[in-house]
Amino acid sequence: MAVTVLIVEDEEKIGRFLELELLHEGYEVMKAVNGREGLEKAQSGKADLVVLDVMLPELNGFEVLRRLRKNSDIPVIMLTARDEVMDKVAGLDGGADDYMTKPFAIEELLARIRLVLKKRGGGASIASRDKNQLSVGKLCMDVQRYEVSYDGEQVELTHREFELLKVLLENKNIVISRDTLLEKVCGYDYMGETNIIDVYVRYLRSKLDDVYQVKIIQTVRGVGYCIKDEN
Numbered sequence: 001m002a003v004t005v006l007i008v009e010d011e012e013k014i015g016r017f018l019e020l021e022l023l024h025e026g027y028e029v030m031k032a033v034n035g036r037e038g039l040e041k042a043q044s045g046k047a048d049l050v051v052l053d054v055m056l057p058e059l060n061g062f063e064v065l066r067r068l069r070k071n072s073d074i075p076v077i078m079l080t081a082r083d084e085v086m087d088k089v090a091g092l093d094g095g096a097d098d099y100m101t102k103p104f105a106i107e108e109l110l111a112r113i114r115l116v117l118k119k120r121g122g123g124a125s126i127a128s129r130d131k132n133q134l135s136v137g138k139l140c141m142d143v144q145r146y147e148v149s150y151d152g153e154q155v156e157l158t159h160r161e162f163e164l165l166k167v168l169l170e171n172k173n174i175v176i177s178r179d180t181l182l183e184k185v186c187g188y189d190y191m192g193e194t195n196i197i198d199v200y201v202r203y204l205r206s207k208l209d210d211v212y213q214v215k216i217i218q219t220v221r222g223v224g225y226c227i228k229d230e231n
């Protein structure tokens with residue numbers, strides 16, 4: 001199955017050039033010429049990766065990315081103008097997978113697309129990715145079979161630990177507040193007792209981080225927790 005790349009770029013020449021190069025490489029291509037259209041198409045579930053320009057009419061690239069990350073972890077490569085160093089930082093902080101500075105060599109963009117797709121779990125399989133399979137790095141969760149493994153090794157979790165990990169994996173690269181986690185994992189009965197979440201995070205870390213010498217769940221001070229893709 002072909003991988004579909006969504007190009008969000010208002011400059012027609014660049015958009016057309018990217019389209020032809022990507023088609024030549026065997027990708028399917030979707031295009032959008034402004035931020036609003038780009039966001040809609042990125043959220044449609046039909047694309048596997050987004051090449052997103054920063055300077056766009058209607059919504060700029062950062063705003064598109066910010067809104068997109070509320071409910072999607074589709075890989076995004078940002079295109080920024082030369083010397084917009086702050087843009088790059090903002091782009092990566094905002095959940096972009098990579099960025100390219102214009103003007104760029106097309107070969108480099110193609111290489112980064114391949115790399116990002118590979119990191120995110122193997123190109124062509126992304127479009128048909130099974131929603132029941134969640135993963136980050138060597139950690140895999142099979143939601144239907146209620147199983148978690150690290151590097152192929154089974155990890156035994158309690159129900160609540162499993163549910164907490166699931167919410168974090170489903171929202172990869174997004175910081176989830178303790179309140180939201182509490183509501184999703186324990187339900188309304190526990191409103192306000194957010195330290196329960198800290199306890200479950202500690203349990204999870206003792207079963208994952210401590211055993212495998214990794215740092216899977218990140219603490220975002222004063223906000224909540226997050227699982228990030230490995231860089």
Ligand code: CA
Nearest residue numbers: 010053055056
């Ligand atoms: Ca532009």
